[in-house]
Amino acid sequence: MSFTWLADHPLRTREQVAREIHAVALQRGLDELATVIACMTVAVEVGADDDDGNRQWWCPANQSDSETLNFPHDSESDDADSSGYFQQRPPWWGTPAQRMTLAQSADLFLSRLSGDYHTAAGNPALAGQFAQRVQGSAYPDRYAQHWDEAWDVVRRALATTPPEGDNVGYTGDPVWLEDVLRAALGDRLVVEAGWKDRGTGGQMGDIWGVMIHHTGNDRETVAGIRDGRSDLAGPLSQCLITPDGKCHLIAVGPCNHAGIGKYPGIAANTGNQRLIGFECAWPTIQPDGSFDKGQRWPDAQIITMRDATAAVLTKLGYGADRVIGHKEYATAAPNVKWDPGNIDMGWFRGEVAKDIAGYQFPGETPVVQPPDPSPTAIPADFDKQTFQQINGRWEMLGWQTLIEAVAEIRDHLTGSTDAGKTGFKLGAKP
Incomplete structure (x- = not known):
C-alpha cells in the first residue's frame, strides 16, 4: 500500500486503535487474540512512520473512492480503491462510512474471522493465515511479520486504564x-x-x-x-x-x-x-x-x-x-x-x-470589514481650523470675516443697522 499524503499526526495512537478494536471484539464475544489478529492486519495495511520516525497506524481515504474523502482521515492512498484502517474495498466491504469508521470496519473484519482462530494461539504464522483468509492479500506472508508489534500494542493498550484528558474520553457525568x-x-x-x-x-x-x-x-x-x-x-x-x-x-x-x-x-x-x-x-x-x-x-x-x-x-x-x-x-x-x-x-x-479540523464554513463567519473613513470625521486640528475660519478674512467676502459678512446680509434683509457693532455676549439675549 502506498500513501500519497500523510498528516502531521494520525487520528489515533496505535494504542487507541487497539482499544477501539478490542471493544468491538468484546461486543462480539471474542478475546484478545482476535484483537491481535485484527491489529496485525492494520499494521500491515496502514502502518508507516510519521515525519519524526515514529511508527503509526493511519486511516487513509482514497481519491478513487471519492466519498471516503468526506470522512475523518489522516492520510490518502492510491492502492486501487481501498480505504480505512483495514484497506477495505467496495463493493465487498460495506459503505464508505463503514470502511472509514474504525469501529464499523473492525466489526466487518471480525465478522469474517474464522471461528477456529483460537488455534493460532502462540503461532504467528497461523495467525497470519487467519488474517489472510479475511483480507485476500497479494502478500499473504506479511501479516505474521507483525505478530510482535500487534501484541506489544495490545498489551500496552489494555494494561493501563486510559487517563482522563484530552485524548481518551471521560468517565462520569459531563459537568463540563x-x-x-x-x-x-x-x-x-x-x-x-x-x-x-x-x-x-x-x-x-x-x-x-x-x-x-x-x-x-x-x-x-x-x-x-x-x-x-x-x-x-x-x-x-x-x-x-x-x-x-x-x-x-x-x-x-x-x-x-x-x-x-x-x-x-x-x-x-x-x-x-x-x-x-x-x-x-x-x-x-x-x-x-x-x-x-x-x-x-x-x-x-x-x-x-x-x-x-x-x-x-x-x-x-x-x-x-x-x-x-x-x-x-x-x-x-x-x-x-x-x-x-x-x-x-x-x-x-x-x-x-x-x-x-477548524474548517471555516463559507457564509457562517462574517468577515468584519473596517468602516470607511467618515467624510465628516473631526480632524485632529479641528479647534485650530474652526478659529481660523471664523476669525480669518476671506477674499471672496471682500476680505471680511464670516461674522462681518453675515452681519451685512442681516442688515440688508431686515433693515437693521447692526453691522460694525463690537458687542459680544455668551448666554441669553440681552
Whole structure:
C-alpha cells in the first residue's frame, strides 16, 4: 500500500486503535487474540512512520473512492480503491462510512474471522493465515511479520486504564458541558435551571460519544424533554436543539434517549450511560397529524447540531466517527428507529470532521470589514481650523470675516443697522 499524503499526526495512537478494536471484539464475544489478529492486519495495511520516525497506524481515504474523502482521515492512498484502517474495498466491504469508521470496519473484519482462530494461539504464522483468509492479500506472508508489534500494542493498550484528558474520553457525568458548549455556541446555548442535578439516576459511564435524535415534532419544548412523557420518564436527553438554532442544556446524567440497541464499541442497551444525547426538534406536524419525511432541516438547527457535536467530541479527544444516529443503534425489531430523519449520518460526520479540523464554513463567519473613513470625521486640528475660519478674512467676502459678512446680509434683509457693532455676549439675549 502506498500513501500519497500523510498528516502531521494520525487520528489515533496505535494504542487507541487497539482499544477501539478490542471493544468491538468484546461486543462480539471474542478475546484478545482476535484483537491481535485484527491489529496485525492494520499494521500491515496502514502502518508507516510519521515525519519524526515514529511508527503509526493511519486511516487513509482514497481519491478513487471519492466519498471516503468526506470522512475523518489522516492520510490518502492510491492502492486501487481501498480505504480505512483495514484497506477495505467496495463493493465487498460495506459503505464508505463503514470502511472509514474504525469501529464499523473492525466489526466487518471480525465478522469474517474464522471461528477456529483460537488455534493460532502462540503461532504467528497461523495467525497470519487467519488474517489472510479475511483480507485476500497479494502478500499473504506479511501479516505474521507483525505478530510482535500487534501484541506489544495490545498489551500496552489494555494494561493501563486510559487517563482522563484530552485524548481518551471521560468517565462520569459531563459537568463540563456548559463550558464546552458555551465556547462553541456562544449565545446559542440556553442553560436551563437545575441541569447539573438532572438525570434518570446513577452516573454516566465511559462516554463513547454523541447520539443524534429527532423529537418527532418541531414544536417540542424544554419541559417535554425535561419531564418526559407518560410512557417514558425524563429527562429524555442532555440537550434539545430547536429549529432556531438554540441548544437548551437540560441534564447532566444518564437520560432515556438511546434505550434498546447496540453499536460497535457500545454494548447492548448501554447507550443511555455511554452517549450524550442531542434531541433535535423536527419535523413539522400538520393539523391532520401528517408530516413530510423529506422536510428540509433549518440551516440554523443543522449548524448548531454540528457545532455542538464537534465541541463535545473535541473535549473527549475523539474524531467524528464517535457521533451516530439513533437509527444506527436501534436496528433490531421491534425497536427499529429512524431518527434523525432524512439526515445522512455519513454526510453529517463529514461536516463534524471539518468543524473539528477548524474548517471555516463559507457564509457562517462574517468577515468584519473596517468602516470607511467618515467624510465628516473631526480632524485632529479641528479647534485650530474652526478659529481660523471664523476669525480669518476671506477674499471672496471682500476680505471680511464670516461674522462681518453675515452681519451685512442681516442688515440688508431686515433693515437693521447692526453691522460694525463690537458687542459680544455668551448666554441669553440681552
